[in-house]
Amino acid sequence: MKILSRTYLWVVFALLYAPILILVIFSFNDGGSLSAYTGFSFRWYGELFRDQVALQSLKNSLMLAVSSSLLATVIGTFAALGLDRMRNRYLKAAINSVTNIPMMNPDIVTGVSMMLLFVALGGMLGAGDILGKWTMLIAHTTFSLPYVILSIMPRFKQFDKTLREAALDLGCTPAQSFFKVELPAIVPGIFSGLVMAFTLSLDDFVISHFVSSPDFQTLPLYIYNQTAHNVKYSMYALCTLIIVTILVLLLVVNFAGSMGDRSKRRKGATS
Secondary structure (H helix, E strand, O other): OHHHHHHHHHHHHHHHHHHHHHHHHHOOEOOOOOOOOOOEOOHHHHHHHOOHHHHHHHHHHHHHHHHHHHHHHHHHHHHHHHHHHOOOHHHHHHHHHHHHHHHHOOHHHHHHHHHHHHHHHHHHHOOOOOOOHHHHHHHHHHHHHHHHHHHHHHHHHHOOHHHHHHHHHOOOOHHHHHHHHHHHHHHHHHHHHHHHHHHHHHOOOHHHHHHOEOOEOOHHHHHHHHHOOOOOOHHHHHHHHHHHHHHHHHHHHHHHHHHHHHHHHHHHHHO
């Protein structure tokens, strides 16, 4: 039974990571072929950084990811605070369920519904073509928001409520109590939500495809447009850089979460 479970685990890992590993290896292939490895080279990385359209798409993606993740983090932090303070458990459960809908909804449904919403608003406002940078910012902030709330809510549940009450008894206002006592305790959750929102926005394609315009192209849209023609070999290098970036961000999130838990245990042990 143990051999069977290990075999199954290795098969799953092979199916998940073998394509990624092949892409990374052949991004350094000098011949630019997937049939033969002719030699190690950074040739396609050089081609990538000479591609101005790709670099502009990367810049657009980074700007969009940073802006939407910051907005989603700020809104999500105060949304989690409101849910934590809510006393009506039925209303709280209903809002939690509604908040989780975007995570369970297929991306194509979310993308189409947002496109229809923006087009309808544009028609009511008399705007010709409303789709573009701002609609993508709203869409990315919206679908990232539930993940931020989900990252922060457990921190509020783990927080010792007596510390807030003590701060209020010592003369702090509710706002001062939140910023001086609660906020430092939930920072790991906020940071995790921020990085999660950033990675979701950076590699989103489906929703962006429906709410974008030709004058604002993100990196996933650029890569998709390449697949409609002859794919440049520099795209292998581009995908490798994206994989490495997301891997580093996930490692940072896990490290920050473990450090927060360790510091909390140390404080509990000393007290």
